[in-house]
Amino acid sequence: MINPTPPAAVVEPRPTEYREQGAGRHRMEQAVEHIEDGIRNGLYLPGQRLVEAEVAANSGLGVGPVREALRLLAGEGLVEVRPYRGAVVKRLSAEEIVQIYQAAKGVIYMSLTLAAPALEDAANRERLRAAVEHVRAFEEAPITDLLRAVTHYYLVLHDIAGNHYLTVLIRRLHLGLVHREVANLHPTIDRGRVVSAYAEAAEALLAGDAQRAIDIKMAYFDNYIEAIRKAGRAWTG
Numbered sequence: 001m002i003n004p005t006p007p008a009a010v011v012e013p014r015p016t017e018y019r020e021q022g023a024g025r026h027r028m029e030q031a032v033e034h035i036e037d038g039i040r041n042g043l044y045l046p047g048q049r050l051v052e053a054e055v056a057a058n059s060g061l062g063v064g065p066v067r068e069a070l071r072l073l074a075g076e077g078l079v080e081v082r083p084y085r086g087a088v089v090k091r092l093s094a095e096e097i098v099q100i101y102q103a104a105k106g107v108i109y110m111s112l113t114l115a116a117p118a119l120e121d122a123a124n125r126e127r128l129r130a131a132v133e134h135v136r137a138f139e140e141a142p143i144t145d146l147l148r149a150v151t152h153y154y155l156v157l158h159d160i161a162g163n164h165y166l167t168v169l170i171r172r173l174h175l176g177l178v179h180r181e182v183a184n185l186h187p188t189i190d191r192g193r194v195v196s197a198y199a200e201a202a203e204a205l206l207a208g209d210a211q212r213a214i215d216i217k218m219a220y221f222d223n224y225i226e227a228i229r230k231a232g233r234a235w236t237g
Contacts, residue, residue, distance in 0.1 A: 027061055031069035034059040036078070039089060040148060040176030046184070050079060050087040078174045092181045094232020098225050100173050105221040107169050108154065109214060112201070114161035116210035124160045125206060131156040132202045139195045146191055147179035153198055182228065189227075 035055065038044040043058070056066045070087040073079045079087045092100075118124050131153040138146040151170075158166040182189070197220040204213035 027065035028068040028072070031055070031059055031061050031065040032072060034061070035066075035069055035073060036174070036176060039078070039174075039180065040151075042144065042180070044089050046089050046091045046177065046180055048089045049085055050089060052086070076172065076174070078177060090177065092178065094228055097178055097181055097228050097232075100175075100178050101221060101225050101228065104170065104173055104175070105218065105225075107166055107173075108157075108217055108221070110163070111154070111157050111161045111166050112205065112210060112214050112217060114163055114166075115157055116205055116208075116213070118160050118162060119205055119208075127156055128160060128202055128206065132199050135198050136195055139191050143183045143189055143191065144179055146194060147182065148176070150194070150198065151175050151179070 035044065035050070038055075038058070044050060050070060052063050052066050052070070055070075056063045059066065070079055070081075074081050074087065078090060080090045081087050115124075115128075119128065135146070135149045135153050138149040141149075154170060155167065158170065197216060201213040201216040201220075204210070204216060
């Protein structure tokens with residue numbers, strides 16, 4: 001029985017518009033990272049109220065930066081502000097999850113396309129192999145940990161592709177929140193099928209067959225999206 005340690009949170013760059021100078025802005029970005037990592041790691045769950053003082057204590061930051069971070073994340077759709085309750089980690093509907101995965105599908109298509117020629121570099125080939133093995137290690141782990149390993153795989157793939165904005169786009173989709181919701185909505189996900197899809201696509205890329213890798217991943221996304229739709233219909237009755 002494999003019992004791997006969950007992957008460390010990967011710190012990705014924030015979009016350019018948030019990179020203003022000044023200590024206050026830096027603390028706000030730290031608060032954003034803390035909240036995002038907390039959702040990804042299960043510290044903050046969908047539907048949970050984010051009390052500013054508690055988040056500030058957890059993060060070691062002041063209430064001011066936390067308040068600014070919550071305002072920013074509300075604009076991005078990661079949290080929502082409710083009357084008399086304040087900020088709450090957003091709950092996603094099945095259709096919202098489907099739309100996010102549809103957007104992710106397009107980003108992954110481009111990542112696979114751009115990564116293919118970059119895999120002529122031996123170091124990149126080794127990085128991709130390591131990312132696949134990282135996913136394999138979580139096949140028997142809780143589904144949220146497996147999906148976090150998948151997110152790590154994509155970050156490696158985007159970096160190999162050499163396009164910073166692919167990472168920015170994936171970050172803005174807030175897959176950490178999506179993965180938490182998927183675990184609740186569709187807890188019987190076939191982990192072996194997930195792992196196989198990522199391994200087979202990587203093997204095709206490493207063999208120089210980018211089109212096969214794309215076909216595998218696009219079919220995987222289509223099947224996954226349909227499974228989420230079915231689970232959503234059952235969930236809502």
